[in-house]
Amino acid sequence: MRRILLAFGKAILFTILCILFTILLSLPIGELIPNEQAAALASGDMADSPAWILNLTYLVVIIGTMAALFIVRKLISKQSLVSAGLATDKGVREFGEGWLLGMVLVTVGYVLLVISGMAASTGFNFQPATLIGWFVLFLLQPFAEELLFRGYLMSLLARYFNIKVAVLISALVFALVHASNDGFSTMGFITISIAGLLFGLLFLKTGQLWLATGMHAAWNFMQGVAYGFPTSGIRTYSLTNTTTSGPDWLSGGAFGFEGSILAILLLIAAIWWYRNSLREEKLTDMIERSFRTVPTTTIDQKILDDNFE
Numbered sequence: 001m002r003r004i005l006l007a008f009g010k011a012i013l014f015t016i017l018c019i020l021f022t023i024l025l026s027l028p029i030g031e032l033i034p035n036e037q038a039a040a041l042a043s044g045d046m047a048d049s050p051a052w053i054l055n056l057t058y059l060v061v062i063i064g065t066m067a068a069l070f071i072v073r074k075l076i077s078k079q080s081l082v083s084a085g086l087a088t089d090k091g092v093r094e095f096g097e098g099w100l101l102g103m104v105l106v107t108v109g110y111v112l113l114v115i116s117g118m119a120a121s122t123g124f125n126f127q128p129a130t131l132i133g134w135f136v137l138f139l140l141q142p143f144a145e146e147l148l149f150r151g152y153l154m155s156l157l158a159r160y161f162n163i164k165v166a167v168l169i170s171a172l173v174f175a176l177v178h179a180s181n182d183g184f185s186t187m188g189f190i191t192i193s194i195a196g197l198l199f200g201l202l203f204l205k206t207g208q209l210w211l212a213t214g215m216h217a218a219w220n221f222m223q224g225v226a227y228g229f230p231t232s233g234i235r236t237y238s239l240t241n242t243t244t245s246g247p248d249w250l251s252g253g254a255f256g257f258e259g260s261i262l263a264i265l266l267l268i269a270a271i272w273w274y275r276n277s278l279r280e281e282k283l284t285d286m287i288e289r290s291f292r293t294v295p296t297t298t299i300d301q302k303i304l305d306d307n308f309e
Contacts (some may be wrong), residue, residue: 007160014072014152021064026057051133051237058140065147073152083159084151085209094206098214105270106222109262110229118246121228124239134225134237142216143209149174149196150203150212163204171196181233183254191258192232194267195219201274223257230256 073079113119149170157166174196175189195216202212224231228242233255244251252259 003160007156010072010077010156011153013076014068014156017068017071018065018148021067022061025060025064051130051137054137055133055140058137058144061144062140062147065144065152069147069152083155084147085155085203085207086151087208089208090206091208091210094208094210095214095217098202098211098216099218100214101270102215102218102220103222105266106219106227106257109257109260109266110222110227112262113244113251113257113260116246116250118251119242119244121240121242123241125237125241126239127237130237131225131239135221138217138221138225142220143213145174146199146203146209146213146216150199151209154200154203167197167200167204171200174199178232181255183230183233183256183259185248185253185255185259187249187261187264188233188255188259191260191263191267194264194271195258198267198271198274201271205274227257230254232256232258 069081069084073084074081110119114121153173154166154170157169171193175192178184178188178192181188199212199216202215203209205211220231223229224234224236225238226240228238228240229244229252230236244253248254248259249261252263257263
């Protein structure tokens with residue numbers, strides 16, 4: 001019970017601080033956004049939204065999250081921010097590996113849908129400045145989500161409970177956050193949950209966020225911008241105008257590629273590839289390098305010692 005109360009209390013405090021800081025930082029930005037753009041963003045239609053507005057929005061979320069993380073993790077728990085996966089050694093290489101993984105998975109799925117006749121490209125829309133803006137967005141947005149769900153939530157749960165449970169719960173919460181998106185379905189929930197499991201494994205593999213962030217960034221960018229699918233039900237600017245046909249569980253429907261069983265099978269294949277990240281010796285090394293970097297309170301330390309026994 002003590003573990004539950006500590007973990008739940010810190011999670012609630014972190015959430016409140018994130019929301020508070022994000023709202024405060026968003027106030028001046030809100031004045032810059034026209035009413036029609038704000039309505040489009042609220043409805044999930046980002047295709048015609050200027051990328052700079054979206055980039056500012058996610059930058060605010062990242063700053064607010066970092067501020068909350070500093071207070072809860074650094075000042076209260078007396079724990080290094082490295083425990084949230086923010087070490088920078090090998091970051092570029094790991095991000096590149098993750099990007100390659102995400103790009104390959106989505107490209108294979110796209111090609112299979114085109115070959116099967118369930119997806120077709122009907123034109124191209126190349127706008128260099130807009131493309132750059134959306135590329136930046138799909139660097140910021142995945143990092144913000146990985147910082148929240150893997151960097152904080154998963155590492156918090158791993159600190160107080162079992163790492164395998166932490167991977168599972170963080171993945172389920174990650175999926176539930178997308179429940180309000182257009183076209184969300186049981187298939188979409190399963191896909192995003194499995195994607196969350198994969199991101200958790202990638203976090204475990206290195207103890208840093210960059211591998212998972214790279215994969216997450218490419219997964220979203222290739223779906224929405226490169227191949228013209230809705231990204232988790234959200235329309236974005238796209239280079240390719242793509243139409244789909246056939247049953248939603250195969251084509252993805254309004255939710256996009258993530259609503260297709262192909263996405264599930266490809267993500268499972270990636271999980272199988274990285275399955276060694278859950279070996280016991282790797283888990284122990286992960287906790288030592290990240291989750292146990294700085295002893296905190298006596299209660300925290302006892303819980304950590306219990307988890308190692």
